[in-house]
Amino acid sequence: MEKRVWMKKLIVLLLCALFVGAGCSKEEKKVEENKSEVVAPLEVKIQLPETIKTNENIKIEALVKQGEEKVADADKVEFEVWKGDAKDHEMIVAKHQGGGVYSIEKTFSEDGNYAVIAHVTARDLHNMPKKEFVVGAQEEAVKVEEPAKKTEDHHHHHGDVVIEFHPDEQWKANEEVTLTAQIQNEGHPLDQARVRFEIWQTDNTKHTFIDAIEGSNGHYNAQATFEAAGDYNVKVHVEKGELHEHIEVVVPVTPR
Numbered sequence: 001m002e003k004r005v006w007m008k009k010l011i012v013l014l015l016c017a018l019f020v021g022a023g024c025s026k027e028e029k030k031v032e033e034n035k036s037e038v039v040a041p042l043e044v045k046i047q048l049p050e051t052i053k054t055n056e057n058i059k060i061e062a063l064v065k066q067g068e069e070k071v072a073d074a075d076k077v078e079f080e081v082w083k084g085d086a087k088d089h090e091m092i093v094a095k096h097q098g099g100g101v102y103s104i105e106k107t108f109s110e111d112g113n114y115a116v117i118a119h120v121t122a123r124d125l126h127n128m129p130k131k132e133f134v135v136g137a138q139e140e141a142v143k144v145e146e147p148a149k150k151t152e153d154h155h156h157h158h159g160d161v162v163i164e165f166h167p168d169e170q171w172k173a174n175e176e177v178t179l180t181a182q183i184q185n186e187g188h189p190l191d192q193a194r195v196r197f198e199i200w201q202t203d204n205t206k207h208t209f210i211d212a213i214e215g216s217n218g219h220y221n222a223q224a225t226f227e228a229a230g231d232y233n234v235k236v237h238v239e240k241g242e243l244h245e246h247i248e249v250v251v252p253v254t255p256r
Helices: 002-035
Strands: 036-039 042-047 057-066 076-083 090-093 095-098 101-107 112-122 125-127 129-135 145-147 155-158 161-165 176-185 194-201 207-211 219-225 230-240 243-254
Touching (some): 042 112, 161 230, 161 243, 194 219, 207 219
Antiparallel strands (some): 076 090, 076 112, 155 161, 194 230
16 A cells, blocks of 8 residues: 555656656747847938028938838937037937837037937847938038948947957857957946847848857857858847947858
């Protein structure tokens, strides 16, 4: 009798262990899937009048899209506006006008060359395109839209935040590599931040996000494998509280 009771208890324990093991396996698989998700990038297009006169009230707009969808639920859209090489930049919060268009009204009192950056945060993504424009009659009128950070830069400094990303070796297709970003804030290593590597091949619309693991002294690491040779864009996203910065670089991947 005691032997039968003991056998029943053993069977129950084995069944419990199997259920727990299956549950852990599902959780581990879910975590692995979340580490590398493919989502459409956040697209932001700055829209300005073709001509801008001094003391004229104008609208500065940003059209925000993700794939074919117009984004109406952005967390934050701000325009950073400044003249020439001025150190003082004005930050203005934009309002959604409908159809994924966010805008501000602005009047310029002086002729000259100006620039604007649209800082857009939406759906855990961030984009900050830059556009230069001219107010008044200027011969060197330039209207160029470009990323706010040059892709060849491996070092980004914005305010008190410094992001460094240096591929330490030649990357090859189908070989696992380690991505490492070193981040400082106010001269000290930044800890407990959310750091992600956004990776996509040039001219490809598919973007992959990989969560980094925090190391020591402000270092954040992740593993990645590039399926094909070519030029890849790698954008390092750094988030902590109100802080949200990024650096974007282009890295060549050679055939194996």
